[in-house]
Amino acid sequence: MKLAQRMTLYSTGLLFLILLAVNIGIYFVFQQNLLEGEKDRTLEQAQAITAAVSAQPDENPTSFIESYVSGNGMLRIISPEGSSLLTVTTQNTEITAIPAGDPNPGRERTRAFEFDGVSYASAEVPLLWEDGAVVTLEVTEPMAMYEETLQILQFVLIFATAVILFPSFLAARSLSRFILRPVQALVSTMKQIEQKGTFQKIPLDQKRSDEFADMGQTFNHMIDLLRENYEKQQQFVSDASHELKTPLTIIYSYAQLLKRRGMDKPEIFNESVEAISSEAARMKELTNQMLALASGENAAVEKKVLSPAPLFRDTARQLALAYDRNIITDADDNTFIEGNEIQIKQLAYLLIENALKYSMSDVFVYVRKQGDYVTVGVQDKGIGIHEKDLPFVFDRFYRVDKARTRSGGGTGLGLSIAKQITEYHEGKIYVESLPEKGSNFYSVFPAVKKEPKL
Structure with a gap:
């Protein structure tokens, strides 16, 4: 996988994990607040019924309580022993099968639960019954708005995540290409140098002043040094071969002369030996100076x-x-x-x-x-x-x-x-x-x- 693809996937994946964590946090916080709101609403309804019953002591509380039942809710009077004294529903009679909570006379309590695939909120408040006993009034209401709101929230969060991730993916891909453009230019130039065997520089944007611009300038400076050293090496080899060619030619010529006529003519022998000795000494001096020049360029003393x-x-x-x-x-x-x-x-x-x-x-x-x-x-x-x-x-x-x-x-x-x-x-x-x-x-x-x- 190329670096640009890895950068795109990494940045997009990291953003997805961040959004996932944020969305989960938002969802659970909103869910908890919404749930507490539903339980508080049910508790307020139960308290309102209790206050209304207490304000009408002369009327039959049973008939009075029945008038407060609406929709798919349920009202129930629970004795201190935990048995149901009165259960009132209007439409959904199946919820009467919901078991009553543990007896808790004289105290208010709210709870949320799920029954038969439906979420309910229940509130229990103490109520003075007609025989003077303290019973518990239980109000149970389905949380249809709660479930609908959570579904809408889930859809909004998923949609928002998709809306954010798609442009972010495109932006990350564009950014990775923009960032890696100098690197790609560097790689392309190096490949051309390898294929053609010539020294080439990277075209630089003079307006840029970031790390990639420094990298490009450093690379171009390195190319200049390599070209300069290569040219010096070529010049050195050319000059050295030119300087050595003449004494070698002279030595070879006199050696051939010695082979042909050196033994018969002493004057030719002496001249040839003197010339060979002189050119050999000059070659030795030339070689020593060339070695000194080459070593001096690289050695620190x-x-x-x-x-x-x-x-x-x-x-x-x-x-x-x-x-x-x-x-x-x-x-x-x-x-x-x-x-x-x-x-x-x-x-x-x-x-x-x-x-x-x-x-x-x-x-x-x-x-x-x-x-x-x-x-x-x-x-x-x-x-x-x-x-x-x-x-x-x-x-x-x-x-x-x-x-x-x-x-x-x-x-x-x-x-x-x-x-x-x-x-x-x-x-x-x-x-x-x-x-x-x-x-x-x-x-x-x-x-x-x-x-x-x-």
């Missing part, structure tokens, strides 16, 4: 208060020895940020190595505190970057000069990783460059106070 100055200073010293180059360092040890030591050191490696690849002159490394921020950067006097290329230098696999970059061993991933590390540390990375004048890459981080040693 521990941060602590640290100074980037010694990290940049040590990295500059190591790279100066490795590249046999002169690197000038101006690092302020009184600068502190909240970060991860491994990632900040990787940032220093990426920025300094990038400057060494595109500059043959000295490289300048600096760490400074400027107000509430700490700036770390690397400046070179190399080939520089054209203004049209500046917005793209931090994109994955982007190369300003592919020929120069490939000859220098670059992969186009280093600056993208540097940007990612900077943003993970709540910082921003910038570049200032002029063609043939050099470049200045620097990252700006929020400064923090040094934690006191305990």
